[in-house]
Amino acid sequence: MAHYDTAVVGGGLLGCAVAWHLARAGTRVLLVEKDQLNRHASGQNAGSLHFQLEYRMVEHGDDAAREAARALPLHLDAMRAWAGLEAALGEPCGVAQRGGLMLAETPAEVAALDRKAALEREHGLDVDVLEGARLRDLAPYLAESVRAAAHLPGEGKANPRLVTPAFARAATRHGAELRTGHRVTALHRDGGRWHLHAEGRADTADTVVLAAGVWTTELAAMADTRLPVFPVGLTMSATARTAPLLPHLIQHVGRRLSMKQTPEGNILLGGGWPAKLVTRQGRIDLDHNPELRYESLTGNADAARVVPAVMHLPVIRSWSGMTTLTPDQLPLLGAVPRRPGLYVATGGSAFTLGPTYARLLAATLLGAQPDLPLDGYSPARFGALNFV
Amino acid sequence: MNEQPDVVVVGAGPAGLAAAATLGRHGADVLVVDEQQRPGGQIYRQPPAGFTRPGRQAKAGRALLAEAESTPNVRWLPDSTAWGVFGTRAGLDDYAGPAPGPGRIRVGVHTPDGGRVLEPSALVLTAGAYDLPVPFPGWTLPGVLTAGGVQTFVKAQGLLPGHRFVLAGGHPLLLVVAAQLVDAGARVVEVAFSQHPRVLLPGPRDLLAAFGSAGKLAEGAAALRTLRRARVPIRFGTVIRSAHGDDALDSVNMSRVDSGGVLMPGTERIVGCDVLALGYGFVPSTELARQAGCAVDWRPGEGGWVVAHDAWMRTSVPGVSVAGELTGVAGAEQAEVEGRLAAYGTLQALGLLDADRASALARPVRRVLARRRRFAAAVLSRFAPAPATLGALVTDETVLCRCEEVRAGDIRQALAEHPHLGTANAVKLVTRAGMGLCQGRSCAPAVCGLIAAQTGRTPEQVGTFTAQPPVKPVPLDALAAAERHA
Ligand SMILES: Cc1cc2nc3c(=O)[nH]c(=O)nc-3n(C[C@H](O)[C@H](O)[C@H](O)COP(=O)(O)OP(=O)(O)OC[C@H]3O[C@@H](n4cnc5c(N)ncnc54)[C@H](O)[C@@H]3O)c2cc1C
Numbered sequence: 001m002a003h004y005d006t007a008v009v010g011g012g013l014l015g016c017a018v019a020w021h022l023a024r025a026g027t028r029v030l031l032v033e034k035d036q037l038n039r040h041a042s043g044q045n046a047g048s049l050h051f052q053l054e055y056r057m058v059e060h061g062d063d064a065a066r067e068a069a070r071a072l073p074l075h076l077d078a079m080r081a082w083a084g085l086e087a088a089l090g091e092p093c094g095v096a097q098r099g100g101l102m103l104a105e106t107p108a109e110v111a112a113l114d115r116k117a118a119l120e121r122e123h124g125l126d127v128d129v130l131e132g133a134r135l136r137d138l139a140p141y142l143a144e145s146v147r148a149a150a151h152l153p154g155e156g157k158a159n160p161r162l163v164t165p166a167f168a169r170a171a172t173r174h175g176a177e178l179r180t181g182h183r184v185t186a187l188h189r190d191g192g193r194w195h196l197h198a199e200g201r202a203d204t205a206d207t208v209v210l211a212a213g214v215w216t217t218e219l220a221a222m223a224d225t226r227l228p229v230f231p232v233g234l235t236m237s238a239t240a241r242t243a244p245l246l247p248h249l250i251q252h253v254g255r256r257l258s259m260k261q262t263p264e265g266n267i268l269l270g271g272g273w274p275a276k277l278v279t280r281q282g283r284i285d286l287d288h289n290p291e292l293r294y295e296s297l298t299g300n301a302d303a304a305r306v307v308p309a310v311m312h313l314p315v316i317r318s319w320s321g322m323t324t325l326t327p328d329q330l331p332l333l334g335a336v337p338r339r340p341g342l343y344v345a346t347g348g349s350a351f352t353l354g355p356t357y358a359r360l361l362a363a364t365l366l367g368a369q370p371d372l373p374l375d376g377y378s379p380a381r382f383g384a385l386n387f388v
Numbered sequence: 389m390n391e392q393p394d395v396v397v398v399g400a401g402p403a404g405l406a407a408a409a410t411l412g413r414h415g416a417d418v419l420v421v422d423e424q425q426r427p428g429g430q431i432y433r434q435p436p437a438g439f440t441r442p443g444r445q446a447k448a449g450r451a452l453l454a455e456a457e458s459t460p461n462v463r464w465l466p467d468s469t470a471w472g473v474f475g476t477r478a479g480l481d482d483y484a485g486p487a488p489g490p491g492r493i494r495v496g497v498h499t500p501d502g503g504r505v506l507e508p509s510a511l512v513l514t515a516g517a518y519d520l521p522v523p524f525p526g527w528t529l530p531g532v533l534t535a536g537g538v539q540t541f542v543k544a545q546g547l548l549p550g551h552r553f554v555l556a557g558g559h560p561l562l563l564v565v566a567a568q569l570v571d572a573g574a575r576v577v578e579v580a581f582s583q584h585p586r587v588l589l590p591g592p593r594d595l596l597a598a599f600g601s602a603g604k605l606a607e608g609a610a611a612l613r614t615l616r617r618a619r620v621p622i623r624f625g626t627v628i629r630s631a632h633g634d635d636a637l638d639s640v641n642m643s644r645v646d647s648g649g650v651l652m653p654g655t656e657r658i659v660g661c662d663v664l665a666l667g668y669g670f671v672p673s674t675e676l677a678r679q680a681g682c683a684v685d686w687r688p689g690e691g692g693w694v695v696a697h698d699a700w701m702r703t704s705v706p707g708v709s710v711a712g713e714l715t716g717v718a719g720a721e722q723a724e725v726e727g728r729l730a731a732y733g734t735l736q737a738l739g740l741l742d743a744d745r746a747s748a749l750a751r752p753v754r755r756v757l758a759r760r761r762r763f764a765a766a767v768l769s770r771f772a773p774a775p776a777t778l779g780a781l782v783t784d785e786t787v788l789c790r791c792e793e794v795r796a797g798d799i800r801q802a803l804a805e806h807p808h809l810g811t812a813n814a815v816k817l818v819t820r821a822g823m824g825l826c827q828g829r830s831c832a833p834a835v836c837g838l839i840a841a842q843t844g845r846t847p848e849q850v851g852t853f854t855a856q857p858p859v860k861p862v863p864l865d866a867l868a869a870a871e872r873h874a
């Protein structure tokens with residue numbers, strides 16, 4: 001049994017990044033991961049660095065979009081954070097910010113794009129709606145059917161295979177202790193300290209950070225508190241390698257689509273196509289990957305027609321993963337009310353925004369005033385769920 | 389095709405043909421999906437229509453082919469790949485697309501005219517096996533082929549892929565292919581087996597019988613006679629250490645191994661050739677079954693990972709059965725009887741046979757199967773290549789994953805740098821081995837063997853690469869077209 005300043009539960013991007021920030025500030029950190037690092041959402045996602053509002057945020061009308069836009073300061077911060085990340089971690093993470101395009105094919109979509117861009121510009125995001133020759137010059141590979149695109153120069157991609165391991169190694173260099181293959185099965189507070197039980201070991205910490213992705217609800221329950229986090233299953237596909245043809249991140253304002261080319265030459269397709277959660281005896285089984293749906297694979301392929309040059313490429317693999325959403329689509333970030341020393345970080349686009357979530361949460365733990373307001377993301381907004 | 393079949397059979401080899409014929413005869417509506425232009429699978433491979441070079445094996449399989457092709461209710465989808473099975477884990481529903489009805493499975497198929505979805509009540513997987521890839525320095529040179537590949541050239545296309553052939557490995561198929569090459573006018577320089585004759589005792593006849601069918605003993609003996617007449621040397625305890633050539637193969641370096649399978653220094657020999665045909669054995673094509681969620685077992689003597697099944701060939705996934713090499717590499721005759729058994733099991737599930745009648749029909753089939761299995765256990769395991777011998781051929785520079793050009797040294801280094809890595813999937817994520825076009829079909833045995841050897845883990849702990857759809861590449865436009873048809 002050992003005592004730490006902070007114990008982090010979860011070895012995904014958020015857990016490893018928080019551990020890095022805390023360790024380099026000189027605190028004693030333990031990170032506990034039930035499987036291997038980067039095994040779940042952080043290693044399975046699309047690696048998109050998208051800072052425009054996403055399709056899922058604008059598909060439910062302007063009010064919902066305005067609500068989602070409250071998080072745009074985080075987007076701006078993350079855009080800068082990614083640009084400096086490889087230097088800060090001292091290793092390559094495949095970060096390439098060569099611009100992103102959100103496409104519109106119908107007049108209604110063009111109008112939606114214009115409204116979205118106006119909203120984003122209000123928040124200081126440098127979005128430009130391109131049409132005609134300006135668009136074709138920038139992106140000659142787009143299909144005729146594309147009428148307009150919102151361009152944001154700071155968008156791009158990073159490599160999910162590299163990012164989390166890089167955070168983990170940097171954290172280790174600063175003295176953080178990383179323990180994999182240990183599933184936390186009990187979490188309670190006693191004598192002013194948090195007690196963590198995992199695989200027969202018991203350790204204590206002054207503070208605990210839940211960075212447990214879709215398992216956040218389970219961990220919260222161990223601490224007898226409720227955090228409303230919902231798992232969703234998502235689909236990705238990769239094609240065979242091809243010569244460079246797509247320098248940008250591609251999204252669509254009216255369809256589920258994200259598309260990019262990896263440095264190796266594969267085209268990655270995603271954008272929110274669902275996979276079906278597996279249930280066992282009537283309960284969601286989080287320990288099984290969701291089942292891929294035929295319709296998601298064909299639908300995603302159909303959405304790719306906006307870049308005709310990819311259509312002859314063979315798809316070599318599809319996979320599914322789970323990520324978390326909250327009822328208001330905003331992140332869940334900060335101190336858990338009535339549980340002194342317990343913190344949580346999850347929800348929303350926690351790859352793209354992950355480095356920012358982690359930095360702000362670590363600042364809170366270290367007692368500093370975060371430089372961006374976090375109140376809107378606090379678990380306190382769901383305080384009605386908790387009575388003790 | 390508007391009407392959905394009761395049963396989809398994937399693969400038209402002996403197992404698939406027997407399953408389809410049996411199912412059809414008892415009233416099931418069957419659709420056979422096969423990648424080849426014509427049914428027959430690997431062993432009964434027919435030349436494309438218009439060619440007239442039926443091989444001896446094609447003749448042997450003619451009865452089975454004729455039976456299947458003349459059975460009513462059996463339809464064929466040639467030139468088509470089943471690339472994914474859906475609905476076996478979480479079930480199908482009509483939220484995302486029209487649901488096909490209770491108890492149905494969805495199978496994605498890539499056909500010459502695009503994509504299509506089949507929605508049968510039952511699925512029989514008989515995808516066969518493919519040549520075990522064995523990496524060594526130079527194995528990626530043009531001219532280094534598999535024995536199965538060379539046989540396809542000769543049998544299906546009537547072509548010789550070179551002039552001077554060396555055949556090497558550990559499987560009796562080498563003898564048959566060598567004889568076919570001699571018959572076709574090729575110069576066979578040498579046939580080399582890695583095993584010592586002592587390991588193969590009681591003799592070359594067993595070696596031939598192991599090929600899968602007692603009925604083929606005569607054919608095997610004929611192969612031996614052909615080779616003897618042509619004065620083709622057959623050597624034992626000999627392996628290929630490396631292959632050489634600038635842009636294509638011009639020679640191989642052969643070396644002897646001792647009876648423990650260890651390379652003997654000072655025994656190396658350079659032999660000129662422009663084709664090296666390798667036949668170390670076969671790996672069951674389990675990817676579609678694994679993608680569907682079927683449980684697998686590790687059986688090194690039967691090709692590696694094999695699909696687990698019960699006495700009616702039913703897998704762990706309801707509605708999905710297997711037959712043939714997927715259950716362990718054991719040859720054509722066993723594949724055929726397993727195909728019939730799988731059909732009887734499936735017919736019961738469809739309500740087309742009652743349990744008593746199915747048991748009665750299955751009884752003689754089970755007797756043949758029991759005999760075959762005893763034989764397989766006694767003989768086949770002797771041909772399983774020794775992992776230590778094969779592993780010793782690999783240098784740090786040897787490419788294991790050809791698609792992503794990952795070398796053995798890259799994997800050793802990754803294992804050294806990340807001491808927590810221990811599974812095939814984890815190593816893949818770090819090194820990209822297995823992420824390419826073939827999705828690990830050609831590197832999984834070597835990569836997994838290396839991880840096990842390096843980390844001291846068992847093959848079961850290392851596992852293999854997770855199979856995901858599409859299990860064979862499908863062009864985006866074919867998937868997209870399927871969306872528009874739906
Ligand atoms: C297919 C897909 C596509 C996506 N696309 C995008 C995108 O384009 N942009 C974007 O921003 N985001 C995307 N996401 C979401 C993004 O990947 C996640 O938001 C992010 O990776 C979350 O990181 P995390 O560290 O919170 O979670 P995870 O990576 O899931 O890590 C949580 C970890 O906690 C561990 N854990 C859980 N319970 C316990 C326990 N009891 N004890 C010990 N350890 C435990 C888990 O094993 C896991 O490793 C996508 C996700 C998926 C699946």
Ligand SMILES: Cc1cc2nc3c(=O)[nH]c(=O)nc-3n(C[C@H](O)[C@H](O)[C@H](O)COP(=O)(O)OP(=O)(O)OC[C@H]3O[C@@H](n4cnc5c(N)ncnc54)[C@H](O)[C@@H]3O)c2cc1C
Pocket residue numbers: 036037038039043044045046047159160161238239262266268289316317318319320321811813814816817822823824827853854855856
């Ligand atoms: C940016 C990016 C690019 C990709 N490009 C390609 C590509 O070009 N070709 C390609 O084939 N795939 C590619 N992939 C997909 C990758 O190979 C995996 O399929 C995917 O990341 C996770 O998918 P899966 O659910 O299929 O899990 P798999 O990797 O197939 O694994 C599922 C099983 O693997 C184990 N597992 C997985 N990861 C780990 C780990 N880190 N440690 C320990 N165990 C693990 C678990 O036991 C689990 O049961 C890419 C992925 C990403 C994120």
